[in-house]
Amino acid sequence: MGDPLTTAVAWGRTVLLAPFGRRARNELLFCLAGVPLGLGLAVVVVWLMAFATVVALLSPRFESTWVAGVALGVGAVLTVVLAPWAGRRLGAVHRRLGAGLLGTPVAAPPSPEPAGRWRGLPGWVATGLGDGPGWRAVAYQVVKLPLALLEAYAVICWAGGLANLTYPFWWGLFRNHPPGVTLDPVPAVTPFPGRPLQIATYPETFLALGVGLAMVLAAPWVTRAVVAADRRLLVILLGPGRLALRVRDLEHTRALAVDDAAAQLRRVERDLHDGAQIRLATLAMHLGLARETLAGLDGGDDVGRARELVDAAHRDAKQALGELRDLARGIHPPVLDSGLDDALASLAATSAIPVELACDLPERPAPAIETIAYFCAAELLANAAKHSHAGRVTVQADGRDGSLVLEVGDDGVGGADPARGSGLAGLAQRVRTVDGRMRIASPRGGPTLVSVQLPLRT
Amino acid sequence: MRAVDPMRVVVAEDAAVFREGLARLLEDRGHRVCAAVADGEALLAAVAAHRPDVAVVDIRMPPTHTDEGLRAALRLRADHPGTGVLVFSQYVETRYAARLLQGTAAGVGYLLKDRVADVAEFLDALRRVAAGGTALDPEVVGQLLGAGRHAKGLAGLTAREREVLALMAEGRSNAGIAELLVISGGVVEKHVASIFAKLGLPPAEGDNRRVLAVLRYLEA
Numbered sequence: 001m002g003d004p005l006t007t008a009v010a011w012g013r014t015v016l017l018a019p020f021g022r023r024a025r026n027e028l029l030f031c032l033a034g035v036p037l038g039l040g041l042a043v044v045v046v047w048l049m050a051f052a053t054v055v056a057l058l059s060p061r062f063e064s065t066w067v068a069g070v071a072l073g074v075g076a077v078l079t080v081v082l083a084p085w086a087g088r089r090l091g092a093v094h095r096r097l098g099a100g101l102l103g104t105p106v107a108a109p110p111s112p113e114p115a116g117r118w119r120g121l122p123g124w125v126a127t128g129l130g131d132g133p134g135w136r137a138v139a140y141q142v143v144k145l146p147l148a149l150l151e152a153y154a155v156i157c158w159a160g161g162l163a164n165l166t167y168p169f170w171w172g173l174f175r176n177h178p179p180g181v182t183l184d185p186v187p188a189v190t191p192f193p194g195r196p197l198q199i200a201t202y203p204e205t206f207l208a209l210g211v212g213l214a215m216v217l218a219a220p221w222v223t224r225a226v227v228a229a230d231r232r233l234l235v236i237l238l239g240p241g242r243l244a245l246r247v248r249d250l251e252h253t254r255a256l257a258v259d260d261a262a263a264q265l266r267r268v269e270r271d272l273h274d275g276a277q278i279r280l281a282t283l284a285m286h287l288g289l290a291r292e293t294l295a296g297l298d299g300g301d302d303v304g305r306a307r308e309l310v311d312a313a314h315r316d317a318k319q320a321l322g323e324l325r326d327l328a329r330g331i332h333p334p335v336l337d338s339g340l341d342d343a344l345a346s347l348a349a350t351s352a353i354p355v356e357l358a359c360d361l362p363e364r365p366a367p368a369i370e371t372i373a374y375f376c377a378a379e380l381l382a383n384a385a386k387h388s389h390a391g392r393v394t395v396q397a398d399g400r401d402g403s404l405v406l407e408v409g410d411d412g413v414g415g416a417d418p419a420r421g422s423g424l425a426g427l428a429q430r431v432r433t434v435d436g437r438m439r440i441a442s443p444r445g446g447p448t449l450v451s452v453q454l455p456l457r458t
Numbered sequence: 459m460r461a462v463d464p465m466r467v468v469v470a471e472d473a474a475v476f477r478e479g480l481a482r483l484l485e486d487r488g489h490r491v492c493a494a495v496a497d498g499e500a501l502l503a504a505v506a507a508h509r510p511d512v513a514v515v516d517i518r519m520p521p522t523h524t525d526e527g528l529r530a531a532l533r534l535r536a537d538h539p540g541t542g543v544l545v546f547s548q549y550v551e552t553r554y555a556a557r558l559l560q561g562t563a564a565g566v567g568y569l570l571k572d573r574v575a576d577v578a579e580f581l582d583a584l585r586r587v588a589a590g591g592t593a594l595d596p597e598v599v600g601q602l603l604g605a606g607r608h609a610k611g612l613a614g615l616t617a618r619e620r621e622v623l624a625l626m627a628e629g630r631s632n633a634g635i636a637e638l639l640v641i642s643g644g645v646v647e648k649h650v651a652s653i654f655a656k657l658g659l660p661p662a663e664g665d666n667r668r669v670l671a672v673l674r675y676l677e678a
Contacts, residue, residue, distance in 0.1 A: 052556045273518065277548050285479050285574035289486065292577050294514040314575060321572045325549055337524040342553050347676070349552040350601045 018220040026101040027223045028158055031151035033097055034230065038148025051075065056134070081124045084134025091137035091238045094144075098234045102227065109133030109240040133241060140237035147233070150226045153193070164212025167205035175202070191215060217362025255458040256367065258433055262368035270334035277324055278403025284317035333374060340370045342413040344397060347378055352385040353393045353410070359453075361399040365456045372430055373397065373406050376438075376452050379423050380408040388448060399456055406452040414446035427452075434458050465588050468546060469494040470501035470527065471516040471546070480514065480574065487581060496520070498530035505538055511543035512565075512588035517554065519677040528554055535566070542587035546571055552677075559673060563629070567593035582634075592629030592669045599627040602676040611675075613634045614656050622649040627672045631665050 039044055042300070055071040092108065099105040103349035114129040167188060188208040199208050240248065244362060291314050294307045328334070336343045340360040348355035365373070377395055384393050390412030398405045418424035420442065429436045431452055442448040467484055469491060471477040482490045492508035495501050497520045507511055512633035513534060517527040531543045545558060549571045555568050567587040573595065576579045603612065603624060615623065618639075625635045639646070649666075651677035654661055662671040 123525050241612065270523065273548055274473060278476050278571075280478050281571040281574065282479045284572060285476075285483060285577075288575040288577045289483060318572055318575050321575075325570075327571075329549060334518070334524075334549055335553060342551075346553045349556075350605050352604065354605075 002043050015217060019216050021220070022222065024220040027105075027220070027227045028155070030097055030101040030227055030230075031223055034094075034144070034151045035148050035155065037093065038144040038151065040090075040286060041146055043340040048079075077121075077125060080128045080421050081121075084128050084130075084131040087137030087141055088112075088131075088134050089139060094140070094153045095238050097239075098231065098238075102231055104231050104237055105233065106239045106247070109136075109238075110244060110353075133244075136237045136241065140233055143233055143237070144230075147226065147230055151230070154219065154223040154226050156189065156193070157191065157215050157222050157271065161212045161215025161219055164188050164208045167199060168202070171202050171205045188212075189215075191218070210218070213419050216294070225377070254433070258368045258458045259366065262371050265332045265371070266367070269328050269334065269375065272328045272331075273334070277321070277328065278319060280321050280324060284314065284321060285318055287314040290314075320397050322378070332371065334450045336367075336370055336374055340373055340397060341364060343370070343374050344377055344395060347374070347381060348395060351381050351393065353381075353388075353390055355381070356392060356394045358395070359397045361397060361404070363399055363456060365399060365404050365454070368458050369404060369434065369456060372405060372434065373452065373454060376406060376427050376431065377408060379427055380450055383416065383423060384408070384412060384448070386411045386413075387416070390446075390448075402456050404456055406454070407449060408452075409447060409449040411447045413444075414442045415441055415444045416442035416448050416450070424450075463585070465489045465512055465585065466508065466510040467491050467584075467588075468501065468504045468510045468513045470496070470498065470504075470513065470519065470530070472496045472519045473516075476571070479483075483574070485579065487577070494563045498526040499528050502533060502537075503526075505541055507535055509538070510541055512544060512584060514546055514584070517547040518543060525554070528557065528572055531558065539565070541565070542590065543567065544569060544593065545585045546574075550595050550597045550601075552598055552601050555594065556673075556677060559592075559670065561572075563592040563669040563673075565590045565592075567629075568598060569593060569595045570597055583629075586629060590666070591631070592666050594628045594669065596624065596628060599624050602627070602673070605676070608676060611657055615653060619649050619653050619656075622646065623653050623672065626650065626665075626668055627676070628651075629665060629669050 052072075052075070085255060088109075095108065096105050110133070112127055112134060128144070134426060142305065167186075175183070184261075185198040185200035188199050188211065190197050190211055191214075193268045197211060199205055239245065261458060287310060291307070291310050294303065295309055297303050302397045333343060335345075339361075341361055344357060348357040364370075376398075381393060384390055390410035393408065393410045396405075396407040396409075418428060424438075431438045431454065434454060436452060436454040438453075439451045440448075442450070465484075467489055469477055469480055469484075471480065471494070474496075475495070478492050481494045484491050489664055492510050493500075493504035495504050501513065501515060504510075508516055513531075514529045515527045515534075517525055519527050519530075521582055527547075528545060531545050534541060534543050542565035543558075545554075546569055547554075549572050550568065550570055558568055565587055569580070569583060573583065586593050603620070611624075612620065621639065622635055624637060630638070632643055634652065636643045636646045651660075654671075657675055659671050662668045
């Protein structure tokens with residue numbers, strides 16, 4: 001940056017080359033497309049105003065205002081239903097233009113949520129009223145109105161500037177009239193709308209040329225400024241909205257965290273299995289050999305003492321193996337690796353209450369989901385065994401339509417209450433980490449049915 | 459130390475330290491380790507080549523580290539009925555036991571790796587399997603007995619009868635049970651008859667059939 005001359009040359013290059021760049025072309029195309037799209041709404045508004053005027057003019061004829069009222073009502077309903085719908089569709093076109101020409105990809109907002117209870121027209125109205133992104137798209141269209149005028153101005157800068165450049169070249173062809181004849185001066189475009197330059201003589205065409213040159217050089221920058229404003233609006237009003245984006249982002253990162261936690265637990269279990277557990281098993285085996293070898297020796301107190309020590313070490317090693325196995329199973333039950341149905345069958349086989357198991361899982365759920373479902377079933381079975389005095393438990397796992405429904409029911413005494421801390425609250429929490437739901441129906445006197453709904457994928 | 463009756467063994471275990479320890483233990487007790495391999499494919503090849511009396515198979519082996527050992531064991535049973543298969547694992551699942559014992563319990567074992575710490579017991583189980591018998595881990599049997607499905611039926615048994623039932627399910631012979639419980643063979647026979655009567659099981663000849671009968675009852 002030190003050399004002022006280099007800086008100046010660089011500036012000059014930028015200014016002179018700007019009109020020829022791909023960026024200038026794309027931005028001009030964006031403005032060109034934006035003008036009709038932006039002004040389109042104005043046409044609709046004008047049409048609506050005309051409609052309202054006609055209604056207003058007609059209503060006195062009927063000497064009552066109810067016609068006007070009905071017409072206004074119909075208009076309002078139409079607006080509420082159609083405006084967000086049209087806004088979304090136009091918004092999609094603008095987003096595509098923005099992504100293709102401006103290199104500003106804007107994510108589409110989430111689809112409108114159908115209003116739950118109502119159907120038909122009331123449903124449409126409710127959906128339309130509640131469609132935030134749709135109304136934001138309408139707002140964009142409204143703001144786009146003046147913006148489209150500015151974009152039109154940018155287009156005029158380009159077109160007028162280029163036209164002005166041509167004046168000196170054709171002047172001679174059309175203006176070699178005989179002396180004495182006076183022709184009207186030819187107007188040339190200036191950057192000031194409504195103030196054209198009047199060109200009457202050949203030397204004046206060079207004035208037009210100069211103005212044109214200035215306009216062509218300035219046009220890319222005018223375009224850029226207008227487009228920059230449009231781009232901001234595009235991002236703010238046609239995107240998913242900051243909150244929706246944040247929610248999407250949080251959902252994504254939470255899914256990653258849940259998957260990662262499941263994968264880590266699996267890894268810990270695997271490391272234990274391939275590391276500490278196998279070493280300990282080998283150690284116990286060697287201690288067992290040593291024990292037998294010592295048992296075969298006859299000797300004095302020293303051998304007796306050694307035998308006692310090895311015996312103790314052997315016992316401890318076996319106990320440690322058992323504890324380590326329980327720990328590993330609590331971290332990640334290895335049988336889950338062969339599928340949730342196998343794991344549930346294992347649970348059922350070892351339940352203290354007879355279990356009736358039915359699994360229908362055509363598609364294997366994500367590992368994290370399987371783990372949650374497994375621990376839910378384990379905890380619910382343990383609860384049933386501890387508190388329900390039930391004679392039978394049913395466990396049902398169904399995977400369809402993207403969700404896994406696990407139902408554990410018993411014919412016991414009921415009265416299961418998450419508020420009374422039976423592990424149910426913890427389960428509900430675990431289920432919620434993947435947007436799952438847990439429903440508990442356990443009236444006093446029974447029966448109990450706990451239903452856990454989980455997505456198949458995190 | 460020389461074994462009375464040396465066995466020819468193939469070991470499949472992916473953890474080298476345990477594989478070598480086990481091979482040394484077997485050799486030390488006078489048995490012959492024909493091959494010690496690290497995955498299911500190599501196991502099948504080794505068994506085909508050596509026709510051992512028994513194969514000791516780890517459940518979790520490469521490449522997937524889930525249940526390839528179990529699958530290899532099932533194939534061994536189909537392809538080489540003369541070779542006993544002792545499946546060895548760091549945890550036991552009744553589900554795996556059920557898969558392993560499907561159809562027949564002849565020449566099948568399923569034990570926790572911990573059991574190798576009691577060398578004599580382990581070798582006894584291995585010999586049973588090699589001879590076409592059964593060896594089921596006490597943990598599996600305990601899980602099945604603990605599952606409440608048959609609480610009513612089992613409640614009718616005396617404490618001694620429950621002990622005998624568990625040992626039967628592990629695959630032990632009457633003589634083996636008598637030795638472990640320090641009672642006479644005749645007493646064991648009486649207990650067994652009583653258990654079968656109380657549970658309403660049809661009398662079963664041979665230790666393997668007896669295991670299956672008991673397991674069917676417990677798993678039903």
